[in-house]
Amino acid sequence: MNNDVEQKEVDVVTSARKFVTLMLEKAVEVCEQCGKCPASCPISRHIGSFNPRQMIAKASLGRIEELLKSEVIWTCTSCLKCGERCPLNLSPYDVILILRNVAIRAGYDHPIGYDEFINTVIEKGVPQQPQSVRTRTGERRDRASLGLSPATSPRDIEKFSETLRNIIKGRELV
Numbered sequence: 001m002n003n004d005v006e007q008k009e010v011d012v013v014t015s016a017r018k019f020v021t022l023m024l025e026k027a028v029e030v031c032e033q034c035g036k037c038p039a040s041c042p043i044s045r046h047i048g049s050f051n052p053r054q055m056i057a058k059a060s061l062g063r064i065e066e067l068l069k070s071e072v073i074w075t076c077t078s079c080l081k082c083g084e085r086c087p088l089n090l091s092p093y094d095v096i097l098i099l100r101n102v103a104i105r106a107g108y109d110h111p112i113g114y115d116e117f118i119n120t121v122i123e124k125g126v127p128q129q130p131q132s133v134r135t136r137t138g139e140r141r142d143r144a145s146l147g148l149s150p151a152t153s154p155r156d157i158e159k160f161s162e163t164l165r166n167i168i169k170g171r172e173l174v
């Protein structure tokens with residue numbers, strides 16, 4: 001790793017600490033570690049190392065880098081059950097989203113599918129083209145046959161792509 005890359009990583013992690021601390025001030029100070037979030041999390045049920053309560057605890061202890069390097073932040077399914085069940089209206093999911101955002105900016109490993117997903121949205125304006133579905137009787141149905149209007153995409157795809165690229169490039173951490 002060259003010096004520029006190392007410096008960038010240090011800068012981003014420093015910014016991440018500030019950002020996560022700011023954004024999560026409420027969560028890390030208020031979380032009572034009651035355990036309701038892992039109890040309701042479908043992933044925690046199947047993967048012992050995935051625990052939203054523990055992620056909040058690590059964030060509160062400043063162990064941000066450890067979280068950024070960890071695979072667990074990419075394992076969440078975004079089901080939002082943790083936030084729904086939290087008696088204090090905290091959202092471990094928001095913590096995970098922030099950590100993912102920061103991990104990508106710092107250049108840590110992340111699932112390749114995320115890059116493909118973002119590139120598809122930038123280039124085509126939609127995450128994927130509508131798919132036909134198979135009914136219980138084995139019949140294939142598309143949007144029109146289900147009475148749905150045609151799927152739309154940006155009218156000016158070039159302008160859309162350029163704007164999105166600029167937004168992604170211009171977003172800064174605090």
Ligand code: SF4
Pocket residue numbers: 030031032033034035036037038052053056082085086087088089090091092
């Ligand atoms: S449910 Fe809420 S209070 Fe309980 S451990 Fe999870 S985040 Fe903390």
Ligand code: SF4
Pocket residue numbers: 037040041042043044052075076077078079080081082083092093
């Ligand atoms: S949003 Fe993520 S952390 Fe929260 S319950 Fe669902 S899978 Fe678990």
